[in-house]
Amino acid sequence: MTENETMTPRDFIRMAVEEDIRTSRFGGRVHTRFPPEPNGYLHIGHAKAMAIDFGVAKDYGGKCNLRFDDTNPAKEEDEYVQAIIEDVRWLGHDFGDTIFYASDYFDQMYAWAEQLVRQGQAYVDDLSADEIREYRGTLTEPGKNSPYRDRSVEENLDLLRRMRAGEFPAGSRVLRAKIDMASPNINLRDPVMYRIVHAPHHRTGDKWHIYPMYDWAHGLEDSIEGITHSLCDLGYEDHRPLYDWFLDALGIYHPQQIEFARLNLTRTVLSKRFLLRLVNEGHVRGWDDPRMPTLRGLRRRGYTPEVIADFLNRVGVAKANSVVDIALLEYCVREDLNERAPRAMAVLEPLKVVITNYPEDQVEYFDVPNHPQKPEMGTRQVPFSRVVYIEQEDFMEEPAPKYFRLAPGREVRLVGAYYITCIGVVKDTNGNIVELHATYDPASRGGATPDGRKVKGTIHWVSAAHALDAEVRMYDYLFTKDDPGDVPEGQDFMANLNPASLVILPNAKVEPNLAGTQPGDRYQFMRKGYFCTDPDTAEGKLVFNLTVSLRDSWAKVQQQ
């Protein structure tokens, strides 16, 4: 394998980075950063940004800083800082042993602000927020200068210092860059650099009464850390001129900002605001609900960091806004779990089957492989007895065409055990099937007969006398449409919420080998899907989450 094959395929960002290395633009260095704001939990969209930020650094022997962009104390909390660190670690990204905080640079940023004031490139504006908006103009009309735009350097300096000292009420004044109120790029119409906020900061406490705006702060943070490539999403494309302007005005080290398209997934919403609503309005059980696209949700759902990395790798990096089919993500988990998940038998919706010709109190143990294609994963002993449970859907009193599971008079194989033939159906007074009677063929022991006859159906089972009770949580998409935002006028994505995104199966029966399972353990429940043990599992109470179902070609046949 050549070195190239071990690297992520070249995308336009890597090509630009390679060019900069070739020309020694930054002395051949590559240093990126992942700058989350600690005001929420990370989701798979952030995972893409991280794959790029950390991935580029790794590919070129550089570094990537984990930096909290904590410039707005009103929204940020330490709780999020801890959660984000945990998630970044979980994904396995290497951020060295230093965690960076924008707030550590507040003194330096402030000094630079005074420099801009002294250079006549920043001024204190007394206009109200509403007035500033009015003066800004519109997309098609230029803005106009604030009456405070031409204050003297001395007055600006004095006012700025008093702003910092906390002499003025919140919102009464701002520091603005003096650029061009007529710029076609609205970001350049004298952007606000500092606003007055009297709120304690999670790290600096009550030291500050003014806090820097993103555009002013971000480039400075990058510059201070010696970042070479500041990778961000398309939304910042027209902020780049401003990023460049501040750095040039200050005459300090100047990184290159490059933008890429963020990740969008079908059946998924990824905006913090929407995710927050799902949680607050109780549509999910929390940020780590297995239906959530948050990293915590995916983790609890049974996804691995490797799967997420593989998925992101397949998605690629480009500048076109796109929506990735969630089927690709599911393909990635299935591929991974098919390799590593040991098989187990679990009957999700049990139907009792009495094997009438099987000795009353006999128990046999069958040696069942943990993985059909991987003998090295070993085998396990699965008990078999006279009464077993099979899946309700594996029996049809009046079998549909092409249905080749159990039906009256029909013979099927119980995986790894025996062939059984249904000889009777027991119903309750309402006509519901409550039990089946069957006979087994002793010659089919182990799942095959000497005469080599074939059975069309093979189903899974669990011995009633040995089964463990379990709760199985079946998950489906949170939304019923590929595009959750595809709603009638006046409605929002809540209109597409899937009422059946969580279906709890409280009476599942699983094989006894699952007794000691620990949260996070993953299995393939044969013929059903991949499942993982939920943290809600406790002594005497097993809880499993569906990670993803197996491909089901029978379901397709049925639909036709």
Add this chain to the structure above:
RNA sequence: UGGGGCGUGGCCAAGCUGGUAAGGCAAUGGACUUUGAAUCCAUGUAUCGCACGUUCGAGUCGUGCCGCCCCAGCCA
């Protein structure tokens, strides 16, 4: 009617200095099968948004047009 981006098969996405369209997912057949899983084999007529133009030759260059996304927070 301002500015910034993007537009390659159903969904992503390669395509570097022009030479005549990778790959993956999805879908569809079939083989195999003690998971209707996995695996294997096979299947795509893509007006490369459109139109002119340059050229022996354009997805790649030029011009014009169309469509979609983003920007008017003292959020990031």
